[in-house]
Amino acid sequence: MKVTVFSNDGSSSVQVANRLTQKLINTGFVIDDQTPDVVISVGGDGTLLSAFHRYTHDLAHIRFIGVHTGHLGFYTDWRDFEVDDLVVALQEDLGQSISYPLLEIKIEYADTHEISRSLALNEVTLRRYAATLRTDVYIKENFFESFRGDGLCISTPTGSTAYSKSIGGAVLHPRLDAMQMTEIASINNRVYRTLSAPIVLPSDEWLLLKPSKTSDYVVTIDQFTFKDRPIASMQFKIAKERIQFARYRHTHFWNRVEDAFIGSKHEI
Incomplete structure (x- = not known):
């Protein structure tokens, strides 16, 4: 599997991206930002939007994964402290995806x-x-x-x-x-x-x-x-064309909406 890590310029995102890239190399993944099979976006929803536009020419062959380093986003399923779990999920990849x-x-x-x-x-x-x-x-x-x-x-x-x-x-x-x-x-x-x-x-x-x-x-x-x-x-x-996300776990859409705009722990 060929993987690339796409990050924004924020210091925390760059640190997470560097750590993730090194772990991918250590576990045998090929890092390829020209013709990747999987694009891992590190940052937030804006970073994933930038990654999407970088690879619109090859959407049929690419799956995206979002890692967020700030607030929960609608396109990001993984947190910055879950890098090890993400690498394991990639190692066990069976091609699962969801498209929008x-x-x-x-x-x-x-x-x-x-x-x-x-x-x-x-x-x-x-x-x-x-x-x-x-x-x-x-x-x-x-x-x-x-x-x-x-x-x-x-x-x-x-x-x-x-x-x-x-x-x-x-x-x-x-x-x-x-x-x-x-x-x-x-x-x-x-x-x-x-x-x-x-x-x-x-x-x-x-x-x-x-x-x-x-x-x-x-x-x-x-x-x-x-x-x-x-x-x-x-x-x-x-x-x-459609965008494909590699989904090893899935957060229900309405749970995302509730968490983003209402909050499960809001007080009345």
Whole structure:
């Protein structure tokens, strides 16, 4: 088995990553950051997002493992003090995994008509700098609404617990092959009207945005930001690719949600 350890720059994460790498070498694993079978992310959910984007070209052959060195994350099953247990689990690996849906984004730029394709694990947002975002929204080929407001967020089920939740989106179980569009401060009056509620779309439907002609757009794809390009259209759908996590133990999704947002020991 070929393994690579992907860490953030924090001192505690670097120490854990170095210790883990040495233990993997001592137990006979091949360290390969070019064509790994397993990518071990050491840090938090943001670190795993970075690892995911580093290896989007080979998702069919890679499984991910998350080790967190801070607070419990939604993508991290192991703690920093469990390095020895993780190495043992890797030695006993039988190829077990669980996969989650990803979001495919195709952006057509108005200046060159170039079409770029990207994948998102969490979400994509479309905004403008200091002006109202105006965009027509289509579901499949059908016009749905004209949006006016601060922006739109399109998220995966795993991303539904991130930014989407903070702006009023629903929490979706990651086994659902679905995507969610959530409004960011929409304008609703006698002139402009939107649904003003999150929309959940199945895997056989897609979302198309056709924003107004301007160049001061800000697009985020997970933790990456792109700006100052005139956008002709943005298409979103559930990707054919999926992310695979090596699961030697599994924390139930709703237990993660309860622990992250409510806390099992909260007091009334």
